[in-house]
Amino acid sequence: MGVGITVERLNAFYGKTQALFDINLNVAANHATALIGPSGCGKSTFIRCLNRMHETIPEARVEGAVQIGEFSVYNGTSATQLRRRVGMVFQKPNPFPTMSIYDNVAAGLKLNGVRNRKQLEGIVEKSLESAALWQEVKDSLHKKSGASLSGGQQQRLCIARALAVQPEVLLMDEPCSALDPISTGKIEELIFQLKEQYTIVIVTHNMQQAARVAEFTGFFLLGKLIEFDKTEKVFTNPSDKRTEDYVTGRFG
Amino acid sequence: MSVWRRLIDRAMTGVAILTVVVVLLPLFAIFAYLVYKGIGSINLAFLTQIPKPVGEPGGGMANAIVGSMVILFIASLLGVPLGIGAGVFLSEYGRNRFGDVVRFVSDVLNGVPSIVIGVVAFALIVLRQKHFSAIAGGVALAIMMVPTIARTTEQMMLLVPQAIREAAYGLGVSRWRTTISVTLRTATSGVITGVMLAFARVAGETAPLLFTTLGNQFWNRDINQPTAALSLQVYTYALSPFDDWHRQAWAGALVLIVLIVAAVSAVRFVVRRGTLAGA
Numbered sequence: 001m002g003v004g005i006t007v008e009r010l011n012a013f014y015g016k017t018q019a020l021f022d023i024n025l026n027v028a029a030n031h032a033t034a035l036i037g038p039s040g041c042g043k044s045t046f047i048r049c050l051n052r053m054h055e056t057i058p059e060a061r062v063e064g065a066v067q068i069g070e071f072s073v074y075n076g077t078s079a080t081q082l083r084r085r086v087g088m089v090f091q092k093p094n095p096f097p098t099m100s101i102y103d104n105v106a107a108g109l110k111l112n113g114v115r116n117r118k119q120l121e122g123i124v125e126k127s128l129e130s131a132a133l134w135q136e137v138k139d140s141l142h143k144k145s146g147a148s149l150s151g152g153q154q155q156r157l158c159i160a161r162a163l164a165v166q167p168e169v170l171l172m173d174e175p176c177s178a179l180d181p182i183s184t185g186k187i188e189e190l191i192f193q194l195k196e197q198y199t200i201v202i203v204t205h206n207m208q209q210a211a212r213v214a215e216f217t218g219f220f221l222l223g224k225l226i227e228f229d230k231t232e233k234v235f236t237n238p239s240d241k242r243t244e245d246y247v248t249g250r251f252g
Numbered sequence: 253m254s255v256w257r258r259l260i261d262r263a264m265t266g267v268a269i270l271t272v273v274v275v276l277l278p279l280f281a282i283f284a285y286l287v288y289k290g291i292g293s294i295n296l297a298f299l300t301q302i303p304k305p306v307g308e309p310g311g312g313m314a315n316a317i318v319g320s321m322v323i324l325f326i327a328s329l330l331g332v333p334l335g336i337g338a339g340v341f342l343s344e345y346g347r348n349r350f351g352d353v354v355r356f357v358s359d360v361l362n363g364v365p366s367i368v369i370g371v372v373a374f375a376l377i378v379l380r381q382k383h384f385s386a387i388a389g390g391v392a393l394a395i396m397m398v399p400t401i402a403r404t405t406e407q408m409m410l411l412v413p414q415a416i417r418e419a420a421y422g423l424g425v426s427r428w429r430t431t432i433s434v435t436l437r438t439a440t441s442g443v444i445t446g447v448m449l450a451f452a453r454v455a456g457e458t459a460p461l462l463f464t465t466l467g468n469q470f471w472n473r474d475i476n477q478p479t480a481a482l483s484l485q486v487y488t489y490a491l492s493p494f495d496d497w498h499r500q501a502w503a504g505a506l507v508l509i510v511l512i513v514a515a516v517s518a519v520r521f522v523v524r525r526g527t528l529a530g531a
Binding site: 053079081085087094095098100162 | 415420426429433
């Protein structure tokens with residue numbers, strides 16, 4: 001089951017440059033929350049602060065508090081522990097190129113020490129089913145490399161890989177920006193099904209996509225969270241002038 | 253396309269083909285000449301017997317063939333893990349001053365003449381043990397392998413996109429585990445190319461073995477004793493005044509090249525069989 005996320009006074013920095021200013025935000029469990037905003041506004045930085053992926057960049061640092069379920073993200077939890085609970089799907093599909101489809105999905109478990117084959121097989125099948133990829137790859141699980149699939153299939157493979165470690169939250173950083181409309185449609189459908197079991201935070205440049213998949217939407221501008229509300233409200237009756245300008249296409 | 257452009261196109265294609273021929277010609281010339289000079293002396297006795305005393309015809313280089321394999325095995329056993337380890341360090345943890353120092357030292361080591369490395373191994377091992385040995389020769393060759401393997405491993409690891417590492421981090425895989433099981437694994441084929449390059453380069457080395465393994469006219473099963481090596485045997489025989497030994501030297505050189513090509517091809521074959529479709 002998904003868990004909620006509470007963000008309090010979050011500030012993020014790259015060296016001396018501040019990328020996020022005092023973000024306060026509550027993400028509801030088992031719902032999809034979309035983050036929109038022009039390029040460079042801090043959406044990706046924000047989402048990477050939720051699973052501490054920003055730490056992989058030297059000189060990046062964070063102040064403030066993030067609570068995911070019972071985990072205090074910046075207090076007493078190791079980054080690796082946390083990331084097993086908070087899965088991530090990236091902008092460009094990034095399957096492990098030298099691993100088979102099966103090994104790609106099993107990677108998170110195998111590399112963390114799970115050896116039981118029966119258990120692995122079950123989880124791989126279930127994850128590929130959940131990512132709506134099982135039917136397309138079930139005959140070549142061990143024969144084909146993850147990189148041999150099409151772009152859309154690769155992205156669903158990456159979703160299956162993230163699901164296999166059985167997270168509670170799924171972070172998606174522009175998961176459809178490298179895909180064609182048909183693959184995008186499939187992934188959006190998937191998000192609809194996944195939010196029954198997971199809490200989803202999705203960064204997107206596509207406002208129609210946010211409107212289609214998310215119950216809540218946050219609008220970022222220059223590192224600040226300008227508005228956060230029910231998606232419908234944000235798109236039809238925003239309370240901030242800047243949000244209105246953005247969603248009506250006047251800038252960005 | 254205009255006539256002029258077509259003409260330039262043809263001319264450039266011609267130049268490209270010509271350069272390929274010029275590059276490959278020496279290789280084929282050497283190999284053809286070796287076969288021409290050496291093939292006549294290769295027979296069962298050459299591959300299975302040890303050298304006969306001076307003046308007695310016949311005999312072979314079986315002990316040197318085995319000796320070369322043993323020395324190269326020791327060298328690979330030491331040099332490959334060290335080289336790969338250093339390369340992994342340089343690419344994943346060496347983006348700093350210390351890494352720069354290691355890179356510089358490694359490049360200098362790569363340029364040190366092989367005979368100097370032989371002398372070093374002589375001073376470090378042979379003098380201390382008070383006798384020549386296959387181990388000393390293996391160490392000398394391993395020292396020569398390390399910089400090549402380290403720098404190619406580093407380059408190949410750096411070619412692995414950051415996104416692949418992030419994918420592993422995102423699954424809650426620790427950094428060292430990601431480095432070994434994801435990044436290094438993704439770079440494997442390139443790393444193996446580097447290892448093969450280093451292996452082939454030291455396989456024919458003679459100078460570092462002169463003061464270390466010394467050579468041996470007889471069978472020797474102890475890696476702690478002076479050991480025969482093909483390159484040493486070729487060197488000794490080629491400098492001798494005897495026609496029979498000259499012929500055997502050609503044969504020995506041919507066998508050496510064939511062994512190197514066979515080893516490299518075998519590794520390539522095994523690696524390719526383990527590669528998945530589309531990888």
